[in-house]
Amino acid sequence: MDLNSSSLKIGETATITAVNLDEIxxxxxxxxxxxxxxxxxxxxxxxxDPLYFNVNDSHVAIRLETAKEISIQKAH
Structure with missing residues (x-):
């Protein structure tokens, strides 16, 4: 199942596995x-919209459509 950063719930952390360079x-x-x-x-x-993330110790606001272009893997 492909997950993207827009599928996270508040407080959840995941690892970025890929980004769509044409859309980010x-x-x-x-x-x-x-x-x-x-x-x-x-x-x-x-x-x-937008979603607020902590990425690499930076707080960033990312539009929902952009967040869908960031593939992730949740920790098990």
């Missing part, structure tokens, strides 16, 4: 949104 802004890549790094969902905006 360069700024997110520079902030550590790269395969192998941890991503934790911190908060969801009132209408569900």
């Amino acid at each position: 802004p360069l700024k997110l890549l520079e902030m550590g949104c790269l395969p192998g790094n941890q991503i934790t969902l911190l908060q969801v905006a009132p209408f569900g």
